[in-house]
Amino acid sequence: MAEIMNTNLKAAGGVNEALIVNTVRRRGPISRVDIAKLTGLTAPTVTNISGKLIDAGIISTYMIGEYSGGRRPVLLKANPEVANLVIADVRSKEIIGYVVNAGLEVKKQVSQNTQHLEKDEVLAILEDIIRQCCSSAEGQSASAIGITVRGPVRSTEGLSLFSPTTGWRNVPLKFIMEERFHLPVVVENDMRAMALGLYYYGPYREVKNAIFMGVGGGIGSGIILNGELYRGLGDSAGEIGHSVVDIDGPLCSCGNYGCLEAMASETALVYFMVKAVKEGRSSLVSSIVEGNIEAIRAEHIYTAAEEGDALAARMLRHVARYLGFGVTNVINIFNPELVIIGGGIVRARRFVEEAMLQVIRERALESCFSNVRLEFSSVGREAVLKGIVDLVMQNIMALTK
Ligand SMILES: [Zn+2]
Incomplete structure (x- = not known):
């Protein structure tokens, strides 16, 4: 079966062919006119290649587009079963x-x-x-x-x-x-x-320069520069989680100390909470885990904060400040149009956003920060x-x- 499908896919083997297939996959249903606009290919090239791709079963024609006078455009969409x-x-x-x-x-x-x-x-x-x-x-x-x-x-x-x-x-x-x-x-x-998932299939694809930061058990990122994922020389770009934000900070999973990930991830949040509870601070989190402090997870801290627990809210503000340092560094280095925060921390947005923004407003260079959009996305694993x-x-x- 795989063989048959690959034979079909041969029709998409050229550079322009791949460009059209990718555009139809990500943006379809889409008209040939819009494909030409987006790819910079001429209308006859789009018509010619899309014809070949339709014959090969890689894309197909779709419903008639919205009528705006003149001829109704035929839309193209990718064949999901290719x-x-x-x-x-x-x-x-x-x-x-x-x-x-x-x-x-x-x-x-x-x-x-x-x-x-x-x-x-x-x-x-x-x-x-x-x-x-x-x-x-x-x-x-x-x-x-x-x-x-x-x-x-x-x-x-x-x-x-x-x-x-x-x-x-x-x-x-x-x-x-x-x-x-x-x-x-x-x-x-x-x-x-x-x-890439958020960029190609989300509402952000008109943006040329964007940084996506995922804050969960770790902190990772994807850097989109001029509409492309920036990979770096060694193919390892985007490890913002391992930029140092506190030289005296705790040990990070990478072996270094005080990385953003060690100060502002969910792992860090749990670390600070466990430390505080062990030091005798009281929190609803202790009763959520029935006294088993080692069982504390980020979700417990979010639940406690939502139920009005002061220590949980304070711990969230603490990691949010460091997240703010991380975002400030990103803004100063890349001067992006958009920074998106995703991952588990998004659930605690109402506890972290203001503390984070305060740090960014105080620390980011005005010239880099003035036009940046900061958004939270709960799309995550999808x-x-x-x-x-x-x-x-x-x-x-x-x-x-
Ligand atoms: Zn690290």
Whole structure:
């Protein structure tokens, strides 16, 4: 099955062909006129290539567009069944596997808990999740595999450089899984995938320069410069979480001290809360975990804050100030149009936003800050899935050239 689909996809093998397919996938249903405007290709080129892509079954014509006088335009949309993909999202406490088609329709979903496991066990679970997906009725025809992981990734080599929650260091995920499953594998950092998902499929695609910061168990980011994901020389750009914001700060998962991630992530939030409770401060959080202080999680702190707990709210303001330092650095370095905060912390927006903004207003350079938009997005993992599917589809098309 995979063979047949790849043969079809050969029609999308040229540079202009890929440009049109990507535009239709991300923006469809869309008219040929709008494709020409967005891609800079001439109308006859768009008509010619889209005809070939329709014949190959990669895109198809869609309903008639809105009538505004003159001829009604025929819209184009991507054929969602052009490829099935297997995606594995390696999260802090679990791995979720999906069989999803090119139209982002999830056909199967499986998951396994990975808490308290050794790095080899997590790797075995990843393989098992991918196997379950590939051998399922929905996944047998899969054309490629996509994997998202936390921590720095060298995407071109498919290497997980280090991943704090799994304990992986220099794990060649692409090599391992391609050997096991005989399908092309794309590996990406989850926050960069989230940035791409939000950027290509969200309301932000008119923006040229944007920074997406994911604040959860760690802090990662995706940097969009001139409409493209900035990857850096070693393919590791965006590790804002490991910029130092307090030289005397606590140990970070990377081995350094006082990184933004160690001061302002959910892990940091829990660390500061546990410390305060151990020092004898009272909080609703203690009763939520029934006195088991080691069981405190970020969600407990959010719940306590929502129920009026003063210490929880104070701890949130504390990490929010450091998050403000991180965002200030980003604003001063990139002078972006837009900064988006995503991840688990978004649930506590009403407790963190003002403290964060106060720091940014005080610290950011006026020339960098005056026109920046700061937004919160609760889309999260859905955007990670969209982003990795987009990357895998780009990869499939590049392979058929
Ligand atoms: Zn660090």
